[in-house]
Amino acid sequence: MRAGKSTVECPRVRLGxxxxxxxxxxxxxxxxxxxxxxxxYPIVSSAALGFFNYDLTNPRGQxxxxxxxxxxxxxxxxxxxxxxxxxxxxxxSVAFGLVFGLAxxxxxxxxxxxxxxxxxxxxxxxxxxxxxxxxxxxFIFDVDAGLASYLLMRLGIIDRSLPWLMRGDLxxxxxxxxxxxxxxxxxxxxxxxxxxxxxxxxxxxxxxxxASRWQEFRHVTLPFLWGxxxxxxxxxxxxxxxxxxxxxxxxxxxxxxETTTFVIYIYxxxxxxxxxxYAGAVGFIWCIVLAILAALYVxxxxxxx
Numbered sequence: 001m002r003a004g005k006s007t008v009e010c011p012r013v014r015l016g017x018x019x020x021x022x023x024x025x026x027x028x029x030x031x032x033x034x035x036x037x038x039x040x041y042p043i044v045s046s047a048a049l050g051f052f053n054y055d056l057t058n059p060r061g062q063x064x065x066x067x068x069x070x071x072x073x074x075x076x077x078x079x080x081x082x083x084x085x086x087x088x089x090x091x092x093s094v095a096f097g098l099v100f101g102l103a104x105x106x107x108x109x110x111x112x113x114x115x116x117x118x119x120x121x122x123x124x125x126x127x128x129x130x131x132x133x134x135x136x137x138x139f140i141f142d143v144d145a146g147l148a149s150y151l152l153m154r155l156g157i158i159d160r161s162l163p164w165l166m167r168g169d170l171x172x173x174x175x176x177x178x179x180x181x182x183x184x185x186x187x188x189x190x191x192x193x194x195x196x197x198x199x200x201x202x203x204x205x206x207x208x209x210x211a212s213r214w215q216e217f218r219h220v221t222l223p224f225l226w227g228x229x230x231x232x233x234x235x236x237x238x239x240x241x242x243x244x245x246x247x248x249x250x251x252x253x254x255x256x257x258e259t260t261t262f263v264i265y266i267y268x269x270x271x272x273x274x275x276x277x278y279a280g281a282v283g284f285i286w287c288i289v290l291a292i293l294a295a296l297y298v299x300x301x302x303x304x305x
Contacts, residue, residue: 049280069281101187126185134249168258
């Protein structure tokens with residue numbers, strides 16, 4: 001061994017027959033086995049199911065279908081509608097949540113200490129289960145006794161109650177509003193922490209140079225938070241792609257397919273129409289999209305660190 005250098009040999013566990021494994025591999029093995037059973041096996045089995053004609057309403061027609069289920073997607077109008085709805089729901093929720101969250105974080109950053117309890121109040125929507133949020137906004141947008149129509153009528157914006165969850169455009173807007181209300185506190189929490197990392201001397205120097213509040217935000221605050229904005233946005237896009245409870249409890253994917261997202265569409269195919277093979281094909285495409293988003297998230301996280 002050379003002077004000034006030392007090496008630590010990783011302990012190994014002998015398994016018999018002259019075969020051994022590093023100790024860390026043995027310790028990680030139980031966790032990896034559980035993850036393989038809980039995550040990897042369902043993904044592989046559902047992907048394999050997509051290559052079979054597996055319709056519970058037609059037992060005699062079951063069998064290997066090759067890529068028929070995947071080629072069928074190209075002409076499935078409901079699949080493309082579900083993709084469009086997923087993008088609208090996810091991107092709109094992220095855009096509005098990001099803006100409101102950033103505004104809330106800036107407001108909290110300038111909040112006096114005696115009003116510190118407001119921070120806890122603003123975080124309440126984030127800790128409420130999404131199923132509860134869905135049912136809460138189901139009553140808020142009720143056509144007969146909903147609070148949303150009542151407030152709009154009192155303000156003179158509308159003259160009669162709106163069928164929020166019975167019209168496609170209004171139903172999607174209602175789901176997005178509920179989702180934004182639920183997720184905005186997450187952005188507030190992340191951006192409030194990010195604002196604490198901005199050096200105070202840079203801010204003070206910007207103000208002394210005569211910069212306005214908007215110029216300070218544009219040239220100092222926003223560049224410092226940009227990496228955090230990218231990471232949180234990708235993370236919440238992934239979460240919204242998987243968001244099932246809010247949409248399902250409020251609309252069930254209706255009216256018709258106007259609010260049907262990917263997860264709702266797969267659920268309806270598998271448990272309403274019992275077309276498990278086709279549902280597996282759609283789920284496989286959905287997993288590919290999520291894997292791409294996850295790769296982008298990991299890349300952004302690695303670049304930021």
